[in-house]
Amino acid sequence: MLQYIAKRLLGLLPTLLIVGFLVFLFVHLLPGDPARLAAGVDATPETVELVRKDLGLDRPLSEQFVRFVVGVGHWDFGRSLRTKRPVATEIGERFMPTFWLTVWSMVWSVLFGMAIGILSAVYRNRAPDRIGMTIAVSGISFPAFALGLVLMQLFSVQLGWLPTVGNDTWRSYVLPSLTLGAAVAAIMARFTRSSFVDILGEDYIRTARAKGLDEQHVVVKHGLRNALIPVVTMMGLQFGFLLGGSIVVEKVFNWPGLGRLLVDAVDMRDYPTIQALVLLFSLEFILINLVVDVLYGLINPTIRYK
């Protein structure tokens, strides 16, 4: 198993290199001159040239690429064209807020989603199922920005229980994580339900029931474990998406996270920041996939790694 993990980690490098190359190309293909954008509308051509030199954009593209790769190798992602601070600092400051928000959203939404999913599957086509799935469908269809605004209007403006913006106390995490997790909870509920419905029709469940186990044991011990594999896959995917920083939720709650950084960076054609962010997102996805694969083995010991 360790060997497997080591191999997978080594395989990371070529993938990241390819991603780095592609993102470098795409970013430079975007229309718009970053020097002109940074200099502003009322800048003279000489000023634009000064800014271009300042940002290192006057060098040939190949040289810029080599610098970028060598820099990344030394853990140096360059300086942001927008704020002139090191990109690593920019991302470092924004990573933790997004990370914790993602974790809290995932925790509640997975617990809540799976509970609803299991209940719905067990009481299939009966009242709990109907109610649960109605909640799930609303969770998917209600757009995050609207949900965020409604929650904020209710709990911050009207009732005054929770802060509107900021990320200093646990209280400021409540509304954003509710908003961010709503769609995930809904997806998890639907996924768990369908996976469970399949499992509950299997022969071994019938056997378990036949040998006289109580329903609780059947569902939790025999059902849950087997139903988990697709659910864990989905969880990993959602986690990866959320780690990228939700642009909408971060905007509504003014969360100082990666999503807003990405929007700002694209707006100003901040090449180094965009490149580093995309690299980070790919790395996160690859690592999460690895964790998910390892979890498979823990859930189902018959799965072997080669």
Added chain:
Amino acid sequence: MKLIRTFVAAALAAVACVAAPAFAAKDVVFAVASTFTTTDPYDANDTLSQAMAKSFYEGLYGFDKDMKMIPVLAESYEVSKDGLVYTLKLRRGVKFHDGTDFKADAVKANLERVLNPENKLKRYGLYNNNIAKIEAVDDYTARITLKTPFSPFIAQLAHPSTVMISPAALKQWGSKDIAFHPVGTGPFKFVEWKQPDYLKVAKWENYWRKGYPKIDSITWKPVVDNNTRAAVMQTGEAQFTFPVSYEVADVLKAKPDLEVVAAPSIVLRYLSMNTQQKPFDNPKVRQAIAYAINKEALAKVAFNGYAAPAEGVAPQGVEYAVKLGPWPYDVAKAKQLLTEAGYPNGFETELWSAYNHTTAAKVTQFIQQQLQQIGIRTKITLLESGQRVEKVESWQDPATAPVRLYYVGWSTSTGEADWALRPLLDGESWPPKLFNTAYYKNPKVDADIKNAQLATASDEKAKLYKDAQQTIWNDAPWAPLVVERLLSAHSKKLSGVYVIPDASFDFWQADLQQ
């Protein structure tokens, strides 16, 4: 005894309760629309960063809340007869936050810094490469010599970019890192900048305007979403916010503890037409378009009434602006002009917007619908910032420029007619040089602008600028649309904070009632 002790304790507690508000810190939060790019006004091109920098920086000259130019760190100036030598008398008794005195060497150090191309500052171009030398005659006299006479020079010194940074701090941190350690003479000292969350400044005890500042600190908080900015005002998490979106203005107005202010502005919105391309090379076509748009209705529909029809080429409030309009709305006349120009059935063309926000979408849709009445069919594109730069601002060859009808705006940050006309309408200012998106060129206008720069007498300048504006108005390289009003909101307890006409802020007099 015990009774007495309880009594005393109770009395003390009561005194503490009464006295507490007087000692409570007056901390104010300003909620603004985007993150700051820098604290260095010489390296900023967004109004917001420059407005925020007014917390700790001041210029030699500046603007009051009505955009009237006032001396700040300078007391007065004299200009030589040939218009080349400016002698500035500086204010005495002003201290930088690092304790050093403000003297003429600061003027020299700051201007020489921005004029040195090695420093690669974004405001390098503001002074047109026209300053020959800066001398400190004595501690409180600075002399600036220009290469050619340039009458709006003092307005350049009043521009929010031209501030006085402590020369000692500049030496200590260097030209780049000063942006993270700003040291100026302003009413507030820099405390910390926690990007992107907030930037905090605190009262400067030795501020030269005695008795100010009246508040203890300001926290500048970028809150990007319009609705969220409205929410933090309602919850009391912020005491001042700008801008307020039209949609939430009525909600905020209904709150008893908030006040919504619609301040006059010099933000002009116009529709420029590429005069080098058919059919816009014909003045009649351009005039027809100007006649075809109902500006009153536009202000109501797209700006919820928080705008007024434009009354000239430069908005009222800019020095030497002349009132010439508004351009009348007359569809019959527009049709007649279009027929005379040879397009009785109209034509097809592109309509671009320099912005992609909702208001711009409403404006362009409204214009599209208005132009349809005279048979002009337009295809709307809302340009994203990168596209805008590529297709408009840095287009190299004027002959092939793809821009036709272009919805855009301008705020004259020097408050003076030169910067309202020259970058937008001078024949020398075609993209990629500056921002003449109409590719307009009229030798008469160019000569007026040039002569006004050389003129030293105020009435002579006024005459030249009037002639230029009149000529432009008749040539109609633009359809002037509206002048916006600037919507801000503040808590009724907060006073002395104003949005000034160029969308910057004036807040040194800010006070918070407890």
